[in-house]
Amino acid sequence: MVPRVFSFPKNKEPPHHMKFRFIFLALGLLALTASVTGGAVYFQTVNTLVHDQARKMAQDGIEILDKSISSILKTNQKAVEVLAEMWSVQNLFNRQNPETLIEVKFALDDFREAYNATRCCLINREGLVIAASSGEKSPVRIGDDYSKRPFFQKALAGEHYTALVQGTTSKEPAINLSHPVFSEGMVLGVALLTVPLTDIGEIFARSTGVVALTDEHNIVFIASKQDWLFSVLGATTAENLIDIAEKRLLRGEMPTQLPITFDAAKGTARLPDGKGYLFYRSPLSSSPNWQINYFQEYGQIDAQLLQTLFGKTGILLAGMTFFVLGAMIYLFRQAELFLRQREQAEKKYKSANLFLSQIWNVAADGMRVIDKNFNVVQANETFVAMTGMEKKDILGKKCQDVFWSLLCNTEKCPMRQILAGKKQVEYESVKESPAGKIINCWVIGVPLHDANGKFVGILESYRDITEKIEAEHAMEKAFEETHKFAEELAASNDQLHRRQHELALAHDTLKQSQAQILQQEKMASVGQLAAGVAHEINNPMGFISSNLGSLAKYLERLTGFIRTLEEKLPQPPDEELAALRKKLKIDYIMEDAVHLVEESLDGAGRVKKIVQGLKNFSRIDQAERLAADINECLDTTINIVWNELKYKCEVKKEYGELPPTVCNAQQLNQMFMNLLVNAAQSIETKGEIRIKTWADQDFIYTRISDTGCGIPQDKIKRIFEPFYTSKEVGKGTGLGLSIVYDIVVKNHQGDIQVESEVGKGTTFTVKIPVIDTPPAGL
Numbered sequence: 001m002v003p004r005v006f007s008f009p010k011n012k013e014p015p016h017h018m019k020f021r022f023i024f025l026a027l028g029l030l031a032l033t034a035s036v037t038g039g040a041v042y043f044q045t046v047n048t049l050v051h052d053q054a055r056k057m058a059q060d061g062i063e064i065l066d067k068s069i070s071s072i073l074k075t076n077q078k079a080v081e082v083l084a085e086m087w088s089v090q091n092l093f094n095r096q097n098p099e100t101l102i103e104v105k106f107a108l109d110d111f112r113e114a115y116n117a118t119r120c121c122l123i124n125r126e127g128l129v130i131a132a133s134s135g136e137k138s139p140v141r142i143g144d145d146y147s148k149r150p151f152f153q154k155a156l157a158g159e160h161y162t163a164l165v166q167g168t169t170s171k172e173p174a175i176n177l178s179h180p181v182f183s184e185g186m187v188l189g190v191a192l193l194t195v196p197l198t199d200i201g202e203i204f205a206r207s208t209g210v211v212a213l214t215d216e217h218n219i220v221f222i223a224s225k226q227d228w229l230f231s232v233l234g235a236t237t238a239e240n241l242i243d244i245a246e247k248r249l250l251r252g253e254m255p256t257q258l259p260i261t262f263d264a265a266k267g268t269a270r271l272p273d274g275k276g277y278l279f280y281r282s283p284l285s286s287s288p289n290w291q292i293n294y295f296q297e298y299g300q301i302d303a304q305l306l307q308t309l310f311g312k313t314g315i316l317l318a319g320m321t322f323f324v325l326g327a328m329i330y331l332f333r334q335a336e337l338f339l340r341q342r343e344q345a346e347k348k349y350k351s352a353n354l355f356l357s358q359i360w361n362v363a364a365d366g367m368r369v370i371d372k373n374f375n376v377v378q379a380n381e382t383f384v385a386m387t388g389m390e391k392k393d394i395l396g397k398k399c400q401d402v403f404w405s406l407l408c409n410t411e412k413c414p415m416r417q418i419l420a421g422k423k424q425v426e427y428e429s430v431k432e433s434p435a436g437k438i439i440n441c442w443v444i445g446v447p448l449h450d451a452n453g454k455f456v457g458i459l460e461s462y463r464d465i466t467e468k469i470e471a472e473h474a475m476e477k478a479f480e481e482t483h484k485f486a487e488e489l490a491a492s493n494d495q496l497h498r499r500q501h502e503l504a505l506a507h508d509t510l511k512q513s514q515a516q517i518l519q520q521e522k523m524a525s526v527g528q529l530a531a532g533v534a535h536e537i538n539n540p541m542g543f544i545s546s547n548l549g550s551l552a553k554y555l556e557r558l559t560g561f562i563r564t565l566e567e568k569l570p571q572p573p574d575e576e577l578a579a580l581r582k583k584l585k586i587d588y589i590m591e592d593a594v595h596l597v598e599e600s601l602d603g604a605g606r607v608k609k610i611v612q613g614l615k616n617f618s619r620i621d622q623a624e625r626l627a628a629d630i631n632e633c634l635d636t637t638i639n640i641v642w643n644e645l646k647y648k649c650e651v652k653k654e655y656g657e658l659p660p661t662v663c664n665a666q667q668l669n670q671m672f673m674n675l676l677v678n679a680a681q682s683i684e685t686k687g688e689i690r691i692k693t694w695a696d697q698d699f700i701y702t703r704i705s706d707t708g709c710g711i712p713q714d715k716i717k718r719i720f721e722p723f724y725t726s727k728e729v730g731k732g733t734g735l736g737l738s739i740v741y742d743i744v745v746k747n748h749q750g751d752i753q754v755e756s757e758v759g760k761g762t763t764f765t766v767k768i769p770v771i772d773t774p775p776a777g778l
Contacts, residue, residue, distance in 0.1 A: 055280065058209065058278060061207060061209065062282045062292050062294050065203060066285050068200075068203045069284060069286070069292075070285055075115075076115060076193065076195050079114075079115055079177075079193060080160070080178065080179045080191055080193040083108075083191045083193065084180065084191040088107060089122060089181060090181060090188065092122065093122075093130075093189050094183060096130070104122065105131060105133070108120045109133045111133070117195050118139070118174060118194050118195070119133075119140050119193070119194035120192070121140045121144075122181070122192075123146055123152055123189055123190040123192060125188070127146050127147025127148070127149075127152055128143055128146075128147075129141065130142065130189070132144075151163060151178040151192060152178065152190050155180045155187075155190040155191075155192075157180075158180050158187055159180070160178065160179045161178045163175070164197075164213075164219070165194075166221075166230060173196070173197045173222060174195060174196045175194070175196075175197065177192070177193045177194070178191065178192045197221065197222050201222050204223065205224060207224055207294075209296045210223075210277070210295035210296075210297075211292065211293065211294055212228055212293045213290060213291070214233050214290065218233050218291075219231070220232075231257065231258045232258065267279055275298070276297075276298040277296060278297075278298065279294070279295055280294045281293050365461045365462060366383030366384075366385075366461070366462040366464075367380045367382070367383055367462070368383050368394075368399075368460050368462075369457050369458070369460075370415060371456070372455075374398050374399045376395055376397055376402055377395065377396075378395070379391060379395065383462060386437070386439060386462060386464065387434075387435060387437060388435035389433060389435050401434070402433065404431065404432050405429045405430060406429075406430075414427055418445055419458075423447070424444070424445070424446050425444070426442070426444050427442075427443055428441070428442055428465070439462075439464055440464070440466040440468075441464060441465065442462075443460060443461070443462055444460070444461045445458055445460045447459075537607070545601065545604045548597055552597045555593050556594075559590050625663060625664050626663075626774070627660040627662050629660055630700050633669055634655075634672055634693070636669060640673065641676050645680050648686060648687065649679075649687045649688055649707075650688050650689070651688075652688065652691070653691045653692075654690065654691065654693075657695070658695050659695060659700070661768060662771040663748055664743075664747065664748070668768070671740045671743040671744060675764055676704065677736070679704060679762070680706075682706055682709050682710075682761075682762065684708075684709065687761075688706070688707045689704065689706050690703075690705045691704055698769060699769055700767070701765060701767055702766045703765045705761060705763040706761045706762055706763075708761050708762060709758070710756045710757050710762055711754075711762055716756060719737050719754065740752065744766055744768070750766065750768045752765065752767070753765045
């Protein structure tokens with residue numbers, strides 16, 4: 001019995017409803033699990049971010065406190081240093097007289113009032129106070145003995161000294177600042193300034209957390225909690241507390257240890273109030289032995305965590321969870337609707353099967369269906385007409401008995417290939433039927449499946465291409481004749497192209513040579529002009545430097561004469577003369593004149609160095625090869641192009657020990673100049689150029705790196721070509737790197753490598769061979 005080709009087996013109602021319900025139920029549970037997991041991950045992420053932000057705020061707070069405290073300390077340290085360097089103070093130690101004492105007394109009063117100090121005095125080498133500022137807050141008196149105090153002993157040894165202390169009278173925290181008073185390299189005495197911690201205490205009071213400043217013994221001298229003052233913050237022992245008391249670091253009784261529990265691994269602490277705190281400790285930058293201690297209450301951090309969790313993001317996450325559940329319910333209902341629609345579609349599909357059968361019989365291509373045993377089970381009317389047989393004589397016969405070809409009954413049979421798993425077979429073949437008809441066909445074979453996807457046979461489509469093949473044969477003959485003519489024409493074109501190419505190469509070579517000659521003539525003209533300018537500048541700079549040297553000697557003699565005259569005049573000097581001297585600033589003028597002459601000599605030396613660089617660079621047209629130092633070539637070139645570099649970049653040099661090598665130093669100067677100018681022009685606003693040199697046994701290496709715009713990878717291979725430039729029209733000739741390549745590779749038998757990344761910069765590495773003696777003939 002012949003099976004129907006376009007028919008489907010009659011199925012009962014498919015039991016898919018329950019299966020789809022289970023699938024969507026599983027998807028719903030999966031979505032719910034994902035939402036809960038996402039919520040947990042969101043909570044953990046927010047918790048971590050809030051704690052990290054709290055630690056960052058603590059670090060920022062400590063950094064602000066550090067800057068504020070360090071600024072106050074530096075101001076006070078500078079004040080006591082200025083006091084120690086005052087001329088009147090040094091004069092008091094050398095010549096103690098009433099006039100000098102009064103002048104120093106006024107200065108001490110000014111310093112005490114300006115810095116709100118409780119103590120401002122001068123101490124001689126024996127530790128006795130010889131001058132002091134008087135006032136209600138000042139506990140110091142003339143003759144007080146400070147010889148045993150650390151601030152005196154440290155300063156007398158030639159060191160400035162800063163320490164946190166407890167006031168003797170006020171019992172309040174303060175800072176002792178002492179500085180040695182020098183004269184001709186010898187310590188005459190000590191200047192002392194004691195400043196209360198009022199300003200720093202106000203800074204601590206404004207802090208959001210609990211803040212404390214401790215010294216090297218962990219004693220609290222400033223804190224936002226006043227009951228912490230002069231207690232020990234941190235782990236300690238009874239022996240340490242006794243040792244602190246014996247050293248009399250505090251004026252009261254033995255210090256107590258604050259009952260605070262620290263967890264160093266977690267960076268937390270628990271204060272006596274029972275609350276947990278985030279703890280952070282950092283040394284003071286201006287005094288590393290002092291430390292800033294910062295405590296942030298966890299209650300504030302938890303409040304911020306809750307605010308974040310119940311903010312917009314948390315509400316959005318909950319809304320998304322409900323949305324997913326609602327979507328799953330909606331999809332479940334849609335699945336049931338889909339199953340009902342599928343049943344209706346199957347009924348419509350069966351009706352359409354009849355319609356397709358009609359199309360099958362009127363198709364322009366012949367088609368047949370073959371089962372697994374190679375029997376023809378169906379054929380359309382077009383195929384029957386192509387064979388010249390009756391349809392009843394076709395159905396049930398083997399495929400090769402109906403339409404035979406050379407591939408039949410072989411391993412290359414297209415039908416066997418489809419049975420082996422191939423999805424589609426297309427081939428051209430000559431078919432012959434038992435009725436004697438021979439046709440050139442284009443055959444397409446595909447596997448045929450039923451509605452359940454089960455393989456039921458093979459569908460073949462036959463298209464008669466006899467007329468097409470005859471037309472192709474005629475076209476091939478015409479094509480052969482045309483191809484022969486085209487080959488002859490192509491041979492003539494090839495010969496013409498070769499001649500054009502040779503002319504183009506000759507033109508490019510001539511153009512490159514002409515441009516390089518013009519460039520060399522231009523550089524030679526610039527060199528001659530630079531040599532003339534250098535010569536003209538050298539002459540006046542010679543007598544300027546000589547006159548400045550003589551002026552320095554005259555000033556030295558004049559200053560010595562004035563000093564000798566001061567010693568010979570009666571002491572004390574006449575008041576009117578002293579007042580006039582002070583008004584005219586004679587002492588300042590004698591000291592500043594020496595500095596002015598030194599600066600002028602330095603400037604003249606710099607001009608001489610630039611002029612020498614111009615003279616060296618002006619010999620760029622010379623072809624003589626001599627032993628030269630590559631580092632000196634680089635310095636000479638940098639001096640010449642410095643005006644191009646200094647406004648756009650910072651030049652960092654890392655020179656190695658280089659052997660001298662025989663080379664054309666002037667050409668290398670031009671090569672380095674082109675690379676440095678290119679590097680500066682690639683930097684848009686502000687950047688950096690690094691120059692590094694080193695050598696091995698055979699070569700000297702120079703690496704020039706910039707932080708400019710970089711070169712795209714598709715353009716790096718062309719940068720050494722003559723006239724190639726990536727700059728705008730009118731801003732580049734395209735010869736700079738071409739000349740660099742010729743100087744390094746052709747003239748010095750070296751090598752140059754380039755590395756670049758867009759947006760980060762470019763690095764050129766130049767390799768010059770080490771040559772001990774000039775080659776013969778040079």
